[in-house]
Amino acid sequence: MEFYCPTCKHAFPNKDEICGHLQSFLQSLHGKKVWRVRFLHHYPYHFYSDEQINEMLREQPLTVTHVMCLEDFDGELCTGTDSLGNIVSIFD
Numbered sequence: 001m002e003f004y005c006p007t008c009k010h011a012f013p014n015k016d017e018i019c020g021h022l023q024s025f026l027q028s029l030h031g032k033k034v035w036r037v038r039f040l041h042h043y044p045y046h047f048y049s050d051e052q053i054n055e056m057l058r059e060q061p062l063t064v065t066h067v068m069c070l071e072d073f074d075g076e077l078c079t080g081t082d083s084l085g086n087i088v089s090i091f092d
Helices: 020-028 050-059
Strands: 003-005 010-012 034-039 046-049 064-074 079-081 087-089
Touching (some): 020 046, 034 050, 046 050
Antiparallel strands (some): 034 046, 034 064
């Protein structure tokens, strides 16, 4: 899996190599709802807050190939609760 940083405009090949910008962004979402999205024709996963996703959806429909939403996100462990009630990593 690759993960995209909008600040660096760079895709990182795995979670152990993500940049400080992306780490800080994920830490800032502690306790919130977090979305992991893969857009059609764009391989890396992007991460968004619930507010960002809602704003994007107000502007236009999104064409995606994969979406995962985690609630009660732990910004240090990068885990949250999925729709089935399981605690999972945003990187898995």
